[in-house]
Amino acid sequence: MGAQPGRRSVAVTGVATTTPAGDRVEELWRVLIEAEGTLAGKFGTPDDERGIPGFACRVPAAVIERQGAGRLGRLSRRLDPATRLGVYTALDALTDAALVDHLPGADHDRTGRFAVVAGTAFGASTTVEAPERGTLFVPMAMHNALAAAISLATGFTGPSLAVSAACATGAVAVGEGVRLIRDGLADVVVAGGAELLTARTLAGIGASGALSGRRHGPLRSARPFDAGRDGTVASEGAAFVVLESLDHAAGRGAREYGRISGYATNCDAHHLTSPSPGGRVAATCMRAALADAGIDAADVAHVNAHATSTMVGDAAEARAIAAVFGPRRVPVTANKGVTGHMMAASGAAEVVICLLSLARSMAPPTANTVAVDDDLEIDLVLGRPRPLSAGAALSNSFGFGGHNAALVLTSAAATPEQP
Amino acid sequence: MSDTRPDSSISHAVIEVLVNILSVSEDQVTPESRLVEDLDADSLDFSEIAAALNARGLRVDKAAVKSQATTVADLIALVDSPSGSV
Numbered sequence: 001m002g003a004q005p006g007r008r009s010v011a012v013t014g015v016a017t018t019t020p021a022g023d024r025v026e027e028l029w030r031v032l033i034e035a036e037g038t039l040a041g042k043f044g045t046p047d048d049e050r051g052i053p054g055f056a057c058r059v060p061a062a063v064i065e066r067q068g069a070g071r072l073g074r075l076s077r078r079l080d081p082a083t084r085l086g087v088y089t090a091l092d093a094l095t096d097a098a099l100v101d102h103l104p105g106a107d108h109d110r111t112g113r114f115a116v117v118a119g120t121a122f123g124a125s126t127t128v129e130a131p132e133r134g135t136l137f138v139p140m141a142m143h144n145a146l147a148a149a150i151s152l153a154t155g156f157t158g159p160s161l162a163v164s165a166a167c168a169t170g171a172v173a174v175g176e177g178v179r180l181i182r183d184g185l186a187d188v189v190v191a192g193g194a195e196l197l198t199a200r201t202l203a204g205i206g207a208s209g210a211l212s213g214r215r216h217g218p219l220r221s222a223r224p225f226d227a228g229r230d231g232t233v234a235s236e237g238a239a240f241v242v243l244e245s246l247d248h249a250a251g252r253g254a255r256e257y258g259r260i261s262g263y264a265t266n267c268d269a270h271h272l273t274s275p276s277p278g279g280r281v282a283a284t285c286m287r288a289a290l291a292d293a294g295i296d297a298a299d300v301a302h303v304n305a306h307a308t309s310t311m312v313g314d315a316a317e318a319r320a321i322a323a324v325f326g327p328r329r330v331p332v333t334a335n336k337g338v339t340g341h342m343m344a345a346s347g348a349a350e351v352v353i354c355l356l357s358l359a360r361s362m363a364p365p366t367a368n369t370v371a372v373d374d375d376l377e378i379d380l381v382l383g384r385p386r387p388l389s390a391g392a393a394l395s396n397s398f399g400f401g402g403h404n405a406a407l408v409l410t411s412a413a414a415t416p417e418q419p
Numbered sequence: 420m421s422d423t424r425p426d427s428s429i430s431h432a433v434i435e436v437l438v439n440i441l442s443v444s445e446d447q448v449t450p451e452s453r454l455v456e457d458l459d460a461d462s463l464d465f466s467e468i469a470a471a472l473n474a475r476g477l478r479v480d481k482a483a484v485k486s487q488a489t490t491v492a493d494l495i496a497l498v499d500s501p502s503g504s505v
Contacts (some may be wrong), residue, residue, distance in 0.1 A: 135470055
């Protein structure tokens with residue numbers, strides 16, 4: 001424990017997810033608990049001659065429209081679709097946090113204490129609807145478009161940071177948000193990520209060799225840690241959390257989903273797309289997050305794995321988990337068997353899922369995995385949900401480029417620190 | 420041309436562009452409507468309006484739209500006689 005343990009943890013007081021399961025967190029939880037398979041379907045329309053011969057998990061357009069209805073006025077048409085998805089989800093998280101009566105309004109001394117950290121992996125530039133609309137091309141396609149749009153939509157004048165760490169983006173956004181509060185630069189941070197797929201990005205991920213080839217059985221395609229895993233399923237989504245200093249949350253009597261007590265990020269510096277052998281640097285990242293939270297591996301009751309269902313990625317992560325926690329010592333679950341890989345949204349969505357898992361003392365099972373690869377010494381939650389003993393949770397996220405991020409989550413009741 | 424009234428096809432095109440870009444209803448767009456005060460146009464909108472009109476083959480200078488068009492009628496006149504004064 002540090003000298004000021006009360007200043008290490010940050011409260012999570014609002015959550016929102018927009019995923020292939022819809023725009024309600026409870027729906028996401030339900031499909032994860034049921035674990036009936038990957039929420040995947042054909043990408044593109046069947047009558048499209050040039051149709052991409054692939055599949056993915058999609059967020060239904062109707063869900064995004066419903067979320068957005070009447071919320072941004074004219075700002076809406078100045079934003080790329082991926083940015084809109086992110087803004088709507090960020091606003092959902094702020095609504096969930098019941099901050100409406102506590103928003104700073106036009107009081108500039110206070111607006112500066114409200115901050116944004118957000119990102120996408122591919123950037124809005126890949127989904128921009130009409131690049132020929134020259135006037136808006138740059139404001140729509142700039143990599144900070146999402147963070148800027150959230151600040152604009154909320155009136156938050158504190159730091160507004162765009163982060164991008166490929167598939168670890170959502171987790172890095174949350175972690176950097178935690179740091180803003182710890183460093184005393186903000187009282188409230190809305191943090192997360194958003195991603196939409198296009199034919200171009202899907203083809204690109206496919207070309208990199210990361211996608212499952214199970215075209216005849218998309219529902220059984222993503223199989224984290226399974227001996228027969230053959231790649232990930234690309235997916236779309238957005239996920240945001242509202243982070244709040246313990247003092248600010250207590251001052252307004254906010255409901256807490258839980259706390260973020262530790263964060264670490266580092267980089268393999270090994271290869272553009274392949275993890276370091278044995279997940280050595282990822283293991284260092286997990287240990288650093290535990291140290292940041294002031295706890296030991298033995299204090300962790302659950303690990304939410306990044307596990308995208310690729311051969312090398314899952315193997316490296318399993319070895320890293322076994323190295324940090326001991327072989328088969330901690331229940332591990334992997335959500336991407338259901339959600340697919342929501343790219344920049346995954347890390348933030350998994351924070352939300354992890355917090356619910358802690359609050360409900362229940363880990364959702366890993367969908368589709370029949371038998372864990374013999375080589376991998378992890379205790380994977382399979383078949384049915386697993387009751388969890390008291391303790392902290394650790395959520396992993398890793399991205400192309402070698403980016404690693406780990407977050408340590410605790411339940412509000414169990415955290416010894418008080419504001 | 421002896422007729423000094425703006426070409427009605429130009430009026431229609433201008434109104435259509437304004438409705439689309441400013442997200443307003445056609446009823447709100449009258450010749451007297453002021454672009455900034457009544458229709459809430461901003462600098463990005465002026466650029467978009469000029470680009471949209473040019474894309475329809477209606478030559479209009481972006482800077483002139485910003486500096487000379489106060490009302491919808493001004494904008495129509497500007498498009499109708501791009502080199503003329505408003």
